Amino acid sequence: MKISGAQMVCEAIIAEGAKYVFGYPGGAIMNVYDEIYKQNGFEHILTRHEQAAVHAADAYARVSGEVGVAMVTSGPGFTNAVTGLATAYMDSIPMVVISGQIPVSLIGTDGFQEVDAVGISRPCTKHNYLVKSIEDLPRILKEAFYIARSGRPGPVLVDIPKDITSEIAEFKYPDSVNIPTYKPSYNGNNRQIKKAVEAILQAKKPLLYIGGGAVLSNAYEIIREFAKVTGIPAVETLMARGVMGDSNELHIGMPGMHGNYASNMAMSETDLLISLGARFDDRVTGKLSEFAKYADIIHIDIDPANIGKIVDVDYPIVGDVRIVVGKMLDALKDKVNKERYQVWRDLLKRYNEVHPLTYQDSDEVIKPQWVVERIGELVGEDATVTSDVGQHQMWAAQFFPFSRPRQWVNSGGLGTMGFGLPAALGAKMADPSKTVINITGDGSILMNIQELVTAAENGIAVVNVMLNNHFLGMVRQWQTFFYEKRYSETDLSYQPNWKMLTEACGGVGYDVTTKEEFDEALKDAIKQNKVAFINVAVDRFENVLPMVPAGGALYNMMLEYKER
Amino acid sequence: MQKVRRVISVIVQNEAQVLARVSGLFAGRGYNIDSLTVATIPNSDMSHMTIVTRGSSRVMEQIIKQLHKLIPVYKVIEHDSMVEKEMVLVKFPIQKGENIAAIQALFEAYNGGIVNASEEVLIAMAADESHRINHCIDASQVFSPSEIVRSGVVAMER
Numbered sequence: 001m002k003i004s005g006a007q008m009v010c011e012a013i014i015a016e017g018a019k020y021v022f023g024y025p026g027g028a029i030m031n032v033y034d035e036i037y038k039q040n041g042f043e044h045i046l047t048r049h050e051q052a053a054v055h056a057a058d059a060y061a062r063v064s065g066e067v068g069v070a071m072v073t074s075g076p077g078f079t080n081a082v083t084g085l086a087t088a089y090m091d092s093i094p095m096v097v098i099s100g101q102i103p104v105s106l107i108g109t110d111g112f113q114e115v116d117a118v119g120i121s122r123p124c125t126k127h128n129y130l131v132k133s134i135e136d137l138p139r140i141l142k143e144a145f146y147i148a149r150s151g152r153p154g155p156v157l158v159d160i161p162k163d164i165t166s167e168i169a170e171f172k173y174p175d176s177v178n179i180p181t182y183k184p185s186y187n188g189n190n191r192q193i194k195k196a197v198e199a200i201l202q203a204k205k206p207l208l209y210i211g212g213g214a215v216l217s218n219a220y221e222i223i224r225e226f227a228k229v230t231g232i233p234a235v236e237t238l239m240a241r242g243v244m245g246d247s248n249e250l251h252i253g254m255p256g257m258h259g260n261y262a263s264n265m266a267m268s269e270t271d272l273l274i275s276l277g278a279r280f281d282d283r284v285t286g287k288l289s290e291f292a293k294y295a296d297i298i299h300i301d302i303d304p305a306n307i308g309k310i311v312d313v314d315y316p317i318v319g320d321v322r323i324v325v326g327k328m329l330d331a332l333k334d335k336v337n338k339e340r341y342q343v344w345r346d347l348l349k350r351y352n353e354v355h356p357l358t359y360q361d362s363d364e365v366i367k368p369q370w371v372v373e374r375i376g377e378l379v380g381e382d383a384t385v386t387s388d389v390g391q392h393q394m395w396a397a398q399f400f401p402f403s404r405p406r407q408w409v410n411s412g413g414l415g416t417m418g419f420g421l422p423a424a425l426g427a428k429m430a431d432p433s434k435t436v437i438n439i440t441g442d443g444s445i446l447m448n449i450q451e452l453v454t455a456a457e458n459g460i461a462v463v464n465v466m467l468n469n470h471f472l473g474m475v476r477q478w479q480t481f482f483y484e485k486r487y488s489e490t491d492l493s494y495q496p497n498w499k500m501l502t503e504a505c506g507g508v509g510y511d512v513t514t515k516e517e518f519d520e521a522l523k524d525a526i527k528q529n530k531v532a533f534i535n536v537a538v539d540r541f542e543n544v545l546p547m548v549p550a551g552g553a554l555y556n557m558m559l560e561y562k563e564r
Numbered sequence: 565m566q567k568v569r570r571v572i573s574v575i576v577q578n579e580a581q582v583l584a585r586v587s588g589l590f591a592g593r594g595y596n597i598d599s600l601t602v603a604t605i606p607n608s609d610m611s612h613m614t615i616v617t618r619g620s621s622r623v624m625e626q627i628i629k630q631l632h633k634l635i636p637v638y639k640v641i642e643h644d645s646m647v648e649k650e651m652v653l654v655k656f657p658i659q660k661g662e663n664i665a666a667i668q669a670l671f672e673a674y675n676g677g678i679v680n681a682s683e684e685v686l687i688a689m690a691a692d693e694s695h696r697i698n699h700c701i702d703a704s705q706v707f708s709p710s711e712i713v714r715s716g717v718v719a720m721e722r
């Protein structure tokens with residue numbers, strides 16, 4: 001069958017089973033948009049900014065577990081997409097981004113809307129392609145999807161010059177890929193697994209340290225089973241919230257800079273740290289020389305480059321978390337004695353009783369933590385929670401009662417303000433049965449506020465809950481703690497009229513200053529079945545606590561802030 | 565951390581961008597490459613890169629793992645017991661012809677000789693281990709070379 005390059009792109013997207021493409025057209029990609037118009041194998045969602053298209057595709061992938069697809073034009077279309085690529089890259093999200101490029105013959109001539117897309121995106125994609133010949137296009141498209149979802153997932157860019165999308169050639173979408181230089185290993189070395197199992201049986205204070213890889217490999221059931229059978233307690237990182245389920249009594253909390261006391265003490269006192277798809281981010285480890293000082297380390301990761309990158313590892317296992325944990329459980333099942341770790345479990349429980357995550361509630365002003373807790377009470381398991389970046393993100397991670405993986409969608413690795421609203425759209429498309437709540441801040445939301453229009457146009461009913469502290473709160477907090485309260489460029493007292501802004505875009509807005517108003521607004525917003533925006537005035541100077549100051553040891557947490 | 569000289573070979577799919585992908589790993593981390601050579605491997609669609617760099621063992625381990633991770637990288641060899649050779653071309657202005665024999669003798673001592681001569685200049689070549697090439701270049705200075713081009717190292721595990 002002879003078809004155009006543009007048709008090939010559409011055929012490939014359909015063959016890969018993608019239901020949605022998030023994108024934004026322009027000159028160099030117009031041939032493909034013309035074919036999108038004619039086909040009905042997938043639906044295209046027009047965002048109002050390319051960055052948002054990529055974030056939406058990214059969140060779609062995070063919630064559905066499938067490869068997200070975004071499409072942009074050359075030059076500025078592509079450069080707008082870069083933040084989205086980098087965000088997905090840092091969190092290992094499977095995604096294919098297709099960008100238009102100027103015609104092959106013009107590349108390198110400073111043509112109109114030319115930018116070196118593969119050059120710019122090389123360090124923030126898992127792989128990228130510049131298509132130079134239509135003969136290569138079917139294979140490249142097939143490889144792009146395969147590379148995005150296999151091994152350690154990640155975003156792949158396919159940059160396609162305009163003359164290639166108009167050219168006609170024979171098309172057969174390959175059934176399989178053959179990349180001799182790319183063979184991810186999933187199974188884990190059995191000898192290493194055996195040694196790790198021995199170490200677990202010998203340990204007195206083992207700890208599961210669960211990272212985003214556990215979500216990506218769909219390992220939550222086997223991990224919960226593993227914890228249950230062995231009685232080994234667990235902490236989960238910002239990227240892994242929901243894996244254990246917060247009501248699970250083996251769930252100790254989230255470790256790191258804003259982790260709870262018990263989790264950070266568990267990390268500091270464990271004698272065997274079992275890392276399941278975590279990558280020892282500096283926001284989790286704190287001062288390295290003090291990190292898990294008494295522990296041997298089992299590190300299970302699909303990416304060999306993650307192992308030994310930050311800390312020396314005693315039991316390195318390269319493989320898929322789900323498969324390796326399954327094998328470890330089989331080997332442990334009949335040998336492990338849950339009682340062995342009872343003292344350890346009791347100690348961590350005690351830590352959580354003595355220093356629980358907490359805040360001082362108030363009757364005068366709404367506390368941001370209360371809002372998060374209240375969303376948990378009112379929506380709970382029915383919610384998918386997205387967030388932006390800042391204090392509100394940390395409070396969401398700390399205080400929302402997560403019950404399942406893929407319930408929590410945030411930019412953990414790159415910390416991209418502006419992620420939340422477009423992510424909410426992608427999350428809702430991926431699972432419309434859930435109530436999607438975007439917990440956002442008055443700084444972050446303005447970085448992609450235009451997506452209210454996309455949501456309104458397409459009837460994507462997501463609820464934004466803005467914890468309005470009239471500050472770039474997280475930066476303000478650091479200024480309070482470490483810069484003697486010089487609030488340089490963080491005061492956001494000047495604000496738009498949020499309700500009017502939302503309504504101008506076709507949504508429904510609420511201004512909330514009391515708890516009662518919040519309850520009413522949230523219930524009403526969910527009922528409205530259209531994009532909603534709740535502006536909640538919260539305590540301006542609330543801080544995220546506990547806090548491990550950057551570079552400090554995990555066990556040296558600031559549990560409260562004392563005015564000096 | 566001690567920075568040790570390392571020689572690594574990277575076998576890659578011979579395709580556009582592959583050199584940029586490899587060198588980008590170094591550039592993005594602020595590491596310098598002392599030398600880099602690339603050529604296709606006969607009868608294959610692969611190329612062989614030889615890279616000489618300096619770094620602590622942790623840094624090197626990370627670079628090697630990151631190299632492995634690049635999709636078009638087939639194999640990475642961290643040389644341990646190897647034969648390594650480098651070539652140098654050195655151009656000398658000819659004054660009255662009095663130095664020709666001495667230059668010839670010098671370069672022969674480094675597996676080379678005079679490879680080109682014209683009325684004004686002659687070009688000598690040496691092929692040897694890098695530290696010996698350094699010596700050769702040092703010894704050439706008395707003849708006031710006008711241009712020196714080194715090839716960078718190629719290496720093969722024994």
Ligand SMILES: Cc1ncc(C[n+]2csc(CCOP(=O)(O)OP(=O)(O)O)c2C)c(N)n1
Pocket residue numbers: 388389390391392393415416417418440441442443444445467469471472473474475
């Ligand atoms: C694109 C981008 N620019 C800057 C930052 C640095 N930054 C991190 S948190 C933050 C403040 C966010 O303010 P807001 O969205 O109001 O959240 P709050 O901390 O007040 O809850 C800033 C500026 C960032 N993470 N991302």
Ligand SMILES: [Mg+2]
Pocket residue numbers: 390441442443467468469470471472473
């Ligand atoms: Mg704020």
